[in-house]
Amino acid sequence: MSPRVWIVNQFANTPDVPGHIRQYELGQFLAKQGCQVNVFASDYNLTQRQYLKLKFPQLWHLENFEGLQWNWLYAVPYQVNNWRRYVNMVSFCLTLFLIGLLKPKPDLIIGSSPQLLAAFTAWILAKLRGATFYFEVRDLWPQVLIELGGKSPNSLIVRVLAGIEGLLYRESDRIIVLASGLVDYISKRGAVEVIWLPNGPDVEQFQVELPIEQAKAQYHIDLKRICLMYTGAHGTANSLQTIVEAARILDQSYPDRFQILLVGDGPEKAQLIEQAAGIQCLEFRPPIPKAEIPKLLKAADGLILTLKDIPLFRYGVSPNKLYDAYAAGKPVVVAVGGTLNQEVEVHQVGFTAEPENAKGLTQAMIQLAQTPPEEREAMGKRGQALVSSTYSRTKVAEKLWALIQEEL
Structure with missing residues (x-):
């Protein structure tokens, strides 16, 4: 039976x-x-x-x-x-x-x-x-x-x-x-x-044959800019205020260089939009079905993960959005601390900052933007290998x- x-x-x-x-x-x-x-x-x-x-x-x-x-x-x-x-x-x-x-x-x-x-x-x-x-x-x-x-x-x-x-x-x-x-x-x-x-992730769902140029055009992203993307809940735990403040610094120091997307919804979204008033490089977009996420991620040059600075998050989280980024073959910018930051550094799949540190996150974003495209691609491939072996x-x-x- x-x-x-x-x-x-x-x-x-x-x-x-x-x-x-x-x-x-x-x-x-x-x-x-x-x-x-x-x-x-x-x-x-x-x-x-x-x-x-x-x-x-x-x-x-x-x-x-x-x-x-x-x-x-x-x-x-x-x-x-x-x-x-x-x-x-x-x-x-x-x-x-x-x-x-x-x-x-x-x-x-x-x-x-x-x-x-x-x-x-x-x-x-x-x-x-x-x-x-x-x-x-x-x-x-x-x-x-x-x-x-x-x-x-x-x-x-x-x-x-x-x-x-x-x-x-x-x-x-x-x-x-x-x-x-x-x-x-x-x-x-x-x-x-x-x-x-x-x-x-389901690795097969992320086998999307879509060049980044076509993906950016499809999702109305400027081809000349470095697109960094966050997808997921807009809640207290996600510390998206850190991304907003980092975007404010980038807007002043590197105008027209970055396009940062926050895709999703949640109880903090209205407050975040208010906080982000006047920031030109930051854009809020509505949530999309999970089935469409692999295609959307193809339009990014890198993907962001931030969390609040609490002891639990340094050892006790397993965030889907990070492993989706690995599966999509994209380098990551992670501001969590603890085991997640260590994983990114050890496997050389992106750049890290301490949680709730807007200046540190800004520097990690700049490091990614200054990394040659071929090395960013190599980071993405190392992330895909990590998914295949572990996640x-x-x-x-x-x-x-x-x-x-x-x-x-």
Whole structure:
């Protein structure tokens, strides 16, 4: 009998909408191995801040998407990261629990953070339905609330989430982490088995035969300028203010030399646009479907990744946008610090700066612009080799399937 696998992640997406598609790609691979795969995600799209499938008063929409049973679930909407965000999370869990009780019994449930309450609800369903449970740690909650959100470690919400976190570490049949730096962290907190399965792209999707000149023309980018691009969420964690301030410096020192694009959406976008008033080399563009990202990246001379300067991000992140840049064969400019900066430097795939350091980021951008095109191309090829050896989504999926076969 085909294994029934449920994948739960509130923020999972299909490739036709903006956002990460790890659950879609892993689910696709498992379905091709003969698994019956259900994905459970919120219909309220985090990037676009709107419902995509549901019409009031629907709680659930089931879509057969390329062999996957995709369950779009209701969650209360929110626009900014205030108390409504927590209502959104709890409402998703309630819908998940109700629908999870009605569907046929699964053999394995994979509960994925950063929404820790959703992973906890998935664990409860696994216990009630007699299923194996894997906990996938994408972001380290509640630590991120302390370091990024400024919450006190003694606050009620942090203590509740810390209790749930510890329970999931101890009670899950396996823990999957995306950042290698989390293996030791979680093992010391009672986890029986911790497996590193990083983020990474589907390499085949990035095999786009599109010369940079044609790509720039298609996306209305000046051929004479160095185009540096950021694609993804515009939130507090992403520290895009650093890019804005670096662009201001470049605008004054190197007029008409750079074209910097911030592509995406999020709660900080309006504030960023206001901050960037008068900067000529900086342009904000709306989010695009994930399926179009490989083509868009071909128009860039380099790709940017910035994050806030907090200890967690120095060892505990595995950003899709960085590995997409590698797969696209583009050099990178990374201002994160820790393991990510080290990786870029060791493998010679781009330039680095310390996080939230606009002057340092500016210097890294200038270094990339002054690098001869043939060396930038060599950096891109080294990034592609790194994807093939370490971050290929196919290799990650094969490791996950081997775990499932061993378990079931």
